Amino acid sequence: MMSPLESDIRVSDNRGKRLGFGLGNYLICFYGIVFREALRFLNQRERFISSLVRPLLWLFVFAAGFRQVLGVSIIPPYKTYVLYEVYITPGLCGMILLFSGMQSSLSMVYDREMGSMRTLLVSPFPRWFLLVSKLLAGVAVSILQVYVFLAVAWFWGVKPPAIGYLFILPALFLAGVMLCSLGMLLSSLIKQLENFAGVMNFVIFPMYFASSALYPLWRIQEASPLLHKICLANPFTYAVELVRFALYGQVDWRSLVVVVGCSLLFLGGAIFAYDPSKGLLSRRRDGGGNS
Amino acid sequence: MQHVKADKAMVPPGALEVSAVSHAYDRKPVLSDVSFRIAAGQFTVLLGLNGAGKTTLFSLICHLFDVRQGVIRIFGHDIVRQSKQALGRLGIVFQARTxxxxxxxxxxxxxxxxxxxxxxxxxxxxxxxxxxxxxxxxxxxxxxxxxxxxxxxxxxxxxxxxxxPPLLLLDEATVGLDIQSRGEILATIRTLVATEGMSVLWATHLIDEVDANDHVVLLHHGRLLADGPVSDLVAVTGAEDIGQAFAVLTQSASQAQEVGR
Known part of the structure; x- marks a missing residue:
């Protein structure tokens, strides 16, 4: 008896066919990558919950505790004295984007170790297109998380103007692209999944704490001029400020320029690193087929 | 010169052409001047012990790494310069589960x-x-x-x-499988070649997966030791079967390397 595997799988020969991809094919590919990322996210409910629990804990516990100590005086974009919860909310949005960006870096290292990254990289579509699609998929997932967080924060009394929820979308997109690009660049440098703890200690925490996410820059300057300089050199500060101003229907042009510039820099670096002719991966040897 | 060009034009491109390919990791060579050709509709076994360079060669063929020395063409399309055309004609089963x-x-x-x-x-x-x-x-x-x-x-x-795809690469596709599954998978692939005219590069270190009618490319320590039909390899080495021929070729290559050191 013929086993199922011995039956003939019909394969058309496309030797002579020209493989020209039109816009439709690119959209199919993009949709496929975004859809897979969304499926992975939905399948990992713990990831979704933990991505929300972290900022909510900061909002409910940390911010509530510091409310009496750290009221924030009138600084742009706020037109009145604001509660600490209100001040910290854009920073927590940034926190979600930061962790999500690094999570996507973790997932790329995981994909590389498990091999599924290779199925992406051997697609006939241009490498830059595949990486940008993967990056945008990660950004879309993180923006979704931010909106869920903002909805919960609304019930906690953090109520920015309604227009802010619309204005914040491009700001979240740009900040998300910057942080996911950084994550992608880091993923090309990390050799093993175990090394991701280093990213937590040397990238995520310093970026988060040495920024305007938790305290206004003028307060940091009063406390430590050196820390203030570090905060000013930290691109995450500008991501937070971009989101903060957008939430109140305004544009912080300096932050916009820095975030766009850093996005281009990090994304260019990531595409370079994953380019087989230039990048770092081809100089690395992993036995047994892991690349 | 013109004569050569005319000859080249008459030869149809192979399913896979690997020409003078070398590769190194951190200056440590893992492939040295490897050249072979797979004709369309041919089942070719890429045979080599662990560490022979099979997986690196696979990574180069499917453009995970760039080919820095030499050229790889898939149905005439350069994997570096025409990667879209080349990769579109390639189906790959990696060694690790993906x-x-x-x-x-x-x-x-x-x-x-x-x-x-x-x-x-x-x-x-x-x-x-x-x-x-x-x-x-x-x-x-x-x-x-x-x-x-x-x-x-x-x-x-x-x-x-x-x-x-008209060309299928399988890197140690039966590793970790039981005998029945191994046999079924190998039979499926051979059926594809026989009925569909598919070209296959089957990388393995298992001699029992080589059939008497197969074409074999033998890699050892990153060097090409042999490229031809099983019968030729057996005849040239004076061995009784491909297993013996493989042992003779790899041992003599290892001895030559020792002497060279």
């Missing part, structure tokens, strides 16, 4: 189809038909995590064939 364990079989295959620009309805049709042919149509929505090693390999083969 399916997403948390997604279903359908989701994994649909994802692969999208990476080749195949629309949802066409993908659905192909996936259904091809899974039916490997007897797994009833597992369409099962999570990959729930499959056995042999079933995962079948799904990976279906995935590699989904975009209908």
């Amino acid at each position: 399916l997403d364990l948390d997604l279903s079989i359908y989701e994994n295959l649909a994802y692969h189809a999208s990476l080749h620009g195949i629309g949802r309805s066409a993908a659905k049709e192909r996936i259904g038909a091809m899974l039916a042919q490997v007897g797994m149509h009833d597992r369409l929505h099962d999570k990959v995590r729930a499959l056995s090693g042999g079933q995962m390999r079948r799904v990976e083969i279906v995935r590699a064939l989904l975009h209908r």
Whole structure:
């Protein structure tokens, strides 16, 4: 008896066919990558919950505790004295984007170790297109998380103007692209999944704490001029400020320029690193087929 | 000169042409001046011990790494300069499992189809038909995590064939499988060659997967030791079978290397 595997799988020969991809094919590919990322996210409910629990804990516990100590005086974009919860909310949005960006870096290292990254990289579509699609998929997932967080924060009394929820979308997109690009660049440098703890200690925490996410820059300057300089050199500060101003229907042009510039820099670096002719991966040897 | 050009024009491009390819990791050479050709519709065994450089060669053929020295062409398309044309004609089964364990079989295959620009309805049709042919149509929505090693390999083969490539690469595709699954997978691939005229490069270190009628490319410590039909290799070495021929060739190459040091 013929086993199922011995039956003939019909394969058309496309030797002579020209493989020209039109816009439709690119959209199919993009949709496929975004859809897979969304499926992975939905399948990992713990990831979704933990991505929300972290900022909510900061909002409910940390911010509530510091409310009496750290009221924030009138600084742009706020037109009145604001509660600490209100001040910290854009920073927590940034926190979600930061962790999500690094999570996507973790997932790329995981994909590389498990091999599924290779199925992406051997697609006939241009490498830059595949990486940008993967990056945008990660950004879309993180923006979704931010909106869920903002909805919960609304019930906690953090109520920015309604227009802010619309204005914040491009700001979240740009900040998300910057942080996911950084994550992608880091993923090309990390050799093993175990090394991701280093990213937590040397990238995520310093970026988060040495920024305007938790305290206004003028307060940091009063406390430590050196820390203030570090905060000013930290691109995450500008991501937070971009989101903060957008939430109140305004544009912080300096932050916009820095975030766009850093996005281009990090994304260019990531595409370079994953380019087989230039990048770092081809100089690395992993036995047994892991690349 | 013109004569050479005319000759070249008459020779149809091979399914896979590897010409003078060398590669190194951190200046440590792993492939040295490797050249061979697979004709269209040919089943070729890439034979070599662990560490021979088979996986590196695979990574170069599917453009995970750039070819810095030498040229690799797939149906005449340079993998570096015409990677879209070349990769579109290539189906790959990697040594390590590359399916997403948390997604279903359908989701994994649909994802692969999208990476080749195949629309949802066409993908659905192909996936259904091809899974039916490997007897797994009833597992369409099962999570990959729930499959056995042999079933995962079948799904990976279906995935590699989904975009209908004329050249299939399989890197140690039967490693970790039981004898029955190994036999079934090898039989499937040989059937594809016989009935569909598919070209296959089958990398293995297992001698018993080599058939008397196969074409063999023998790699050892990154160097090409032999390239030809099994019968030729056996005759040249004066061995009784391919296993013996393999032992003779690799031992003499190792001895030559020792002397060279």
